Structures are given as C-alpha cells and as structure tokens.
Amino acid sequence: MKSKRVKNPAGETFESLMQDLGIRDEVYETATKRVLAWQLEQVRKANGLTKRAMAEAMRTSRSHLDRVLDPNNVEVSLATLERAARALGKRLKVELVDAA
Numbered sequence: 001m002k003s004k005r006v007k008n009p010a011g012e013t014f015e016s017l018m019q020d021l022g023i024r025d026e027v028y029e030t031a032t033k034r035v036l037a038w039q040l041e042q043v044r045k046a047n048g049l050t051k052r053a054m055a056e057a058m059r060t061s062r063s064h065l066d067r068v069l070d071p072n073n074v075e076v077s078l079a080t081l082e083r084a085a086r087a088l089g090k091r092l093k094v095e096l097v098d099a100a
Contacts, residue, residue: 029074030071030072030074032074033071033073033074033076034071034072036081037068037069037070037071040068040069040084040085040088041069043088043090044088047088047089049087049088051065051066051069054084054087057086058080058083058084058086059083060080060083064080065084068080068081068084078092078094
C-alpha cells in the first residue's frame with residue numbers, strides 16, 4: 001500500500017512559509033534595515049558621537065537621522081545609508097547573493 005505524503009501546512013521551511021504567506025520580501029527588507037540601524041547606532045555610541053553631531057557630519061537634520069536610525073523605516077535610500085556610514089568612518093557594502 002502506498003503511503004501518501006502529507007504536506008506540512010506550515011511549509012517545508014520557514015523560507016517557504018514566508019513565501020506562501022506572501023511576506024518573505026517584506027520580512028527581509030525589515031530585517032535588513034533593522035540590522036543596519038542597529039549597526040549604525042552601535043558604532044555611533046562606540047565613537048561617542050551624539051545624534052546631533054552625526055547629523056551634522058551627514059549634512060542633514062537630526063529628525064532625518066532619526067528616520068535613518070529607525071529600524072522599522074525601510075524607505076531610506078542607499079545614498080543616505082552611505083552618508084551615515086561615512087559620518088561614522090565606515091563604508092556601506094551592498095552585494096548581490098543567490099536567492100534562497
């Protein structure tokens with residue numbers, strides 16, 4: 001007697017579950033921005049730089065910097081992220097990788 005393979009309703013993997021739910025891209029965008037915001041904030045604090053001083057180094061306003069550092073705001077341009085990195089003595093590295 002053949003046994004039928006029952007598909008796991010939650011998906012084979014977390015990746016496939018997110019894809020099935022149609023949220024994979026949104027989750028990755030948010031996760032990426034949260035990591036970048038966290039890294040920028042950690043370096044800013046480690047350098048003893050105030051938000052005001054960082055904003056001045058970026059030639060932007062403090063409120064704009066707050067949006068850059070907001071982990072939930074995924075509407076920040078690469079140019080702005082690059083300016084934030086440079087203000088901290090860093091550079092932004094973006095790379096393409098194979099889709100999972």
